[in-house]
Amino acid sequence: MSVNGWLQFAIYSIVLLATVRPVGTYLAHVMEGERTWLDPVFRPIERLLYKLCGIKADTEMNWREYAFAALGFSAASLVFTYVVERMQGLLQGWANPQHLAAVGPDLAWNTAASFTTNTNWQSYVPETTMSYLTQMVGLATHNFWSAALGLCVAVALIRGIRRTGSGTIGNFWVDMTRSLFYVFLPACIVYGLLLVAQGVPQNLHPYTVAHTLENPSQAQTIAQGPVASQEAIKMLGTNGGGFFNANSAHPFENPTPLSNFFEILSIFIIPAGLTYTLGRMTGSPGHGWAVLGAMFALFAVGFTVCYWAESQPHPLIHDAAQTRTATAPGGNMEGKETRFGIADSALFATVTTDASCGAVNGMHDSFTPLGGMVPLVNIMLGEVVFGGVGAGMYGVLIFVVLSVFIAGLMVGRTPEYLGKKIEAYDVKMAMLYALIFPLVILTFSAVFVLLPNVGLASLANQGPHGFSEILYAFTSGAGNNGSAFAGLNANTWWYNVCLGWDMLVGRFLMMIPVLALAGNLAQKKSVPPSPGTFPVNSTLFAVLLIGVIVIVGALTFFPALSLGPILEHLLLHTGRLF
Amino acid sequence: MHPIWKTSILFTVVTAVLFGLGYPLVMTGLAHLLLQRQADGSLILHDGQVIGSALIAQSFTSNRYFHPRPSAAGNGYDAQNSGGSNLAQSNATLVKRIQGDIDKLAAQNPGKPVPIDMVTTSGSGLDPDITPDNAYYQIDRVAAARGIAPEKLRRLVADHTEGRQLGFLGEPRVNVLELNMALDGLR
Numbered sequence: 001m002s003v004n005g006w007l008q009f010a011i012y013s014i015v016l017l018a019t020v021r022p023v024g025t026y027l028a029h030v031m032e033g034e035r036t037w038l039d040p041v042f043r044p045i046e047r048l049l050y051k052l053c054g055i056k057a058d059t060e061m062n063w064r065e066y067a068f069a070a071l072g073f074s075a076a077s078l079v080f081t082y083v084v085e086r087m088q089g090l091l092q093g094w095a096n097p098q099h100l101a102a103v104g105p106d107l108a109w110n111t112a113a114s115f116t117t118n119t120n121w122q123s124y125v126p127e128t129t130m131s132y133l134t135q136m137v138g139l140a141t142h143n144f145w146s147a148a149l150g151l152c153v154a155v156a157l158i159r160g161i162r163r164t165g166s167g168t169i170g171n172f173w174v175d176m177t178r179s180l181f182y183v184f185l186p187a188c189i190v191y192g193l194l195l196v197a198q199g200v201p202q203n204l205h206p207y208t209v210a211h212t213l214e215n216p217s218q219a220q221t222i223a224q225g226p227v228a229s230q231e232a233i234k235m236l237g238t239n240g241g242g243f244f245n246a247n248s249a250h251p252f253e254n255p256t257p258l259s260n261f262f263e264i265l266s267i268f269i270i271p272a273g274l275t276y277t278l279g280r281m282t283g284s285p286g287h288g289w290a291v292l293g294a295m296f297a298l299f300a301v302g303f304t305v306c307y308w309a310e311s312q313p314h315p316l317i318h319d320a321a322q323t324r325t326a327t328a329p330g331g332n333m334e335g336k337e338t339r340f341g342i343a344d345s346a347l348f349a350t351v352t353t354d355a356s357c358g359a360v361n362g363m364h365d366s367f368t369p370l371g372g373m374v375p376l377v378n379i380m381l382g383e384v385v386f387g388g389v390g391a392g393m394y395g396v397l398i399f400v401v402l403s404v405f406i407a408g409l410m411v412g413r414t415p416e417y418l419g420k421k422i423e424a425y426d427v428k429m430a431m432l433y434a435l436i437f438p439l440v441i442l443t444f445s446a447v448f449v450l451l452p453n454v455g456l457a458s459l460a461n462q463g464p465h466g467f468s469e470i471l472y473a474f475t476s477g478a479g480n481n482g483s484a485f486a487g488l489n490a491n492t493w494w495y496n497v498c499l500g501w502d503m504l505v506g507r508f509l510m511m512i513p514v515l516a517l518a519g520n521l522a523q524k525k526s527v528p529p530s531p532g533t534f535p536v537n538s539t540l541f542a543v544l545l546i547g548v549i550v551i552v553g554a555l556t557f558f559p560a561l562s563l564g565p566i567l568e569h570l571l572l573h574t575g576r577l578f
Numbered sequence: 579m580h581p582i583w584k585t586s587i588l589f590t591v592v593t594a595v596l597f598g599l600g601y602p603l604v605m606t607g608l609a610h611l612l613l614q615r616q617a618d619g620s621l622i623l624h625d626g627q628v629i630g631s632a633l634i635a636q637s638f639t640s641n642r643y644f645h646p647r648p649s650a651a652g653n654g655y656d657a658q659n660s661g662g663s664n665l666a667q668s669n670a671t672l673v674k675r676i677q678g679d680i681d682k683l684a685a686q687n688p689g690k691p692v693p694i695d696m697v698t699t700s701g702s703g704l705d706p707d708i709t710p711d712n713a714y715y716q717i718d719r720v721a722a723a724r725g726i727a728p729e730k731l732r733r734l735v736a737d738h739t740e741g742r743q744l745g746f747l748g749e750p751r752v753n754v755l756e757l758n759m760a761l762d763g764l765r
Binding site: 004007008011049052053054055068069072073075076077080125127128136137138140141144145173176180185188189192193196197198199200201202203204205207208209210211212213214215216218220221222223224226228229230244245246249250251252255256257258260261314316317318319320321322325326327328329330331332333334335336337338339340341344345360361362363365366367368369460461462463464465485486487568571572576577578 | 580581582583584585586587588589590591592593594597598599601602604605606608609610612613616617618619620621627628629630631632633634636637638639640643647651655656657658659660661662663664665666667668669670672673676677680681684691692693694695697698699700701702703704705706707708709710711712739742743744746747748749750751755758759762
């Protein structure tokens with residue numbers, strides 16, 4: 001670990017925290033349908049879109065209608081992407097300069113499910129599988145849609161908390177349209193151009209054939225494409241699906257330390273801003289800050305562990321300079337890029353898994369056992385440490401409800417949350433959300449570990465790390481993260497199909513209880529706070545929230561972790577290899 | 579058909595055109611207008627021929643050149659098959675590979691510990707950079723092969739060392755392709 005590494009963490013944190021208030025305020029304006037400075041540009045387009053699609057913008061929906069619209073739209077867009085992938089072979093010219101063939105049915109299903117759910121798990125090598133048009137129309141569109149959809153559901157839940165005696169929680173189509181046009185599109189245009197300035201390509205040329213310096217007869221084919229436009233929304237929408245196989249480790253996706261700084265900032269910027277939106281929309285700013293504080297504490301701990309672990313020398317390698325010098329980072333550089341070194345790789349890995357982004361700038365599979373456990377644990381906590389766009393907010397609000405409930409049990413009173421009584425139905429919905437997640441992860445992992453030909457044949461590493469690869473895959477899928485211990489060959493029929501379901505369950509079966517909770521809270525009456533009300537804007541509350549998140553995660557997953565990364569760490573340091 | 583389906587399908591198609599075609603095509607136009615070189619992949623031309631991209635590692639094996647980090651992309655430096663080794667620290671194959679490479683280098687350069695980035699594959703397999711320590715380690719070999727004074731090469735490496743961006747971001751690094759091109763220009 002170095003002073004400069006910590007300086008980077010400190011500056012990143014300061015810049016991030018400085019964005020929370022302006023971003024959160026803007027998001028509140030957009031989602032409340034208020035006027036913004038972009039109205040002259042986008043208001044006419046917004047109205048035209050409502051007209052074209054037959055959307056009645058002034059009617060509100062109850063939670064069931066809202067959920068049906070979200071599911072209907074997701075189904076339609078999933079089928080759309082599946083069809084685009086399957087018909088890729090018909091594309092010609094700039095749309096498919098490498099003449100890539102149609103994507104196979106199981107892979108097309110997996111990819112369509114993956115991008116619809118904001119997971120962006122990739123079983124394929126994009127450079128040799130997906131044409132330019134497929135990436136643009138089939139995949140990058142989902143980066144916009146799935147991020148906007150997450151934002152919609154989060155705002156619907158916040159409305160549910162704020163409203164009293166109301167049957168409705170907003171209009172899904174209006175929420176979608178406004179977040180797409182007023183949040184993601186303008187931000188991506190500016191951000192995309194910043195990325196191009198750092199060296200991210202944006203073209204529709206066929207791959208470049210280079211004649212290399214040492215041996216001009218030896219050609220190097222350099223994959224190209226419309227990378228920057230996709231990279232921008234991939235990060236800002238916490239999607240994480242790389243234009244190239246190496247994702248943000250690829251110099252074309254992430255060419256400089258500055259582009260890297262933009263990328264990690266853009267992962268957290270909306271999820272962090274949403275904590276302020278929460279405080280503002282519920283009229284309790286202190287509550288937003290308390291939630292942010294809990295998230296930030298968990299993030300800082302994760303980074304510290306990961307940075308420390310990755311800075312350690314390999315215990316069994318000798319005669320190498322593995323400690324830091326002024327001009328070399330040392331530590332575990334397998335799978336890491338020189339320009340990022342240890343600090344930026346550990347920071348990226350922590351951020352991308354705290355949020356359900358899943359982009360990587362170094363290969364998590366080659367991290368040290370404990371360094372690689374940090375991303376895994378981050379996802380297992382439920383993607384609530386900032387979390388995905390919107391998904392992190394509604395996820396953490398579930399834990400907030402549970403925290404308030406537990407606090408209520410401790411003092412023997414009916415729990416209240418911002419003036420709403422938390423009753424049996426609300427806690428049931430929260431528990432449904434909390435239980436579906438480990439159920440799907442642990443069931444799939446256990447089944448695949450038991451099937452040698454289906455599960456184990458895909459492993460790149462043996463021993464406890466092999467178990468970690470399978471556990472990571474299903475955790476990443478259900479958490480809608482999409483990063484991987486990428487040695488696992490997941491492009492098989494069984495993995496493609498089951499991970500597809502893993503992702504869909506992790507997204508939509510968890511979203512429905514959230515909307516049900518929103519609908520139920522919206523119709524409740526507000527009760528004035530009494531001396532027995534547990535204040536949700538205090539440090540004590542933030543500590544309780546951290547406790548609930550950690551205890552739920554640890555109780556559920558500790559046995560699995562001890563069979564994977566913890567065992568691997570202990571064995572490695574006794575000299576045992578696999 | 580339930581009205582939700584109709585709206586879903588229409589919304590999907592209309593926004594797919596706007597965000598899947600309109601947005602990336604406008605971005606391609608803007609990028610070429612403002613930042614042509616970067617938009618085209620930072621290509622390096624020599625006598626009208628593309629010799630590579632400044633951002634993408636290419637293979638160098640001769641003693642006359644500085645070598646990039648080993649690559650796990652395809653069969654090595656395959657710029658349409660990027661990726662890392664994905665080998666775990668507890669994988670015997672990885673430890674054998676790294677220690678084998680170290681032992682070879684140590685035999686040629688006794689008493690000098692091998693910079694770890696020299697024997698580890700990068701995440702992309704296309705890492706265009708090496709650490710300055712790595713470049714300095716290779717100087718004696720290149721100097722002997724070219725008959726240049728090592729002192730001259732040390733200055734060249736120092737000139738091609740890029741510090742931390744904005745003074746604090748990332749790590750110091752040397753771009754191998756640009757260093758080797760400068761090396762050819764030295765004669």
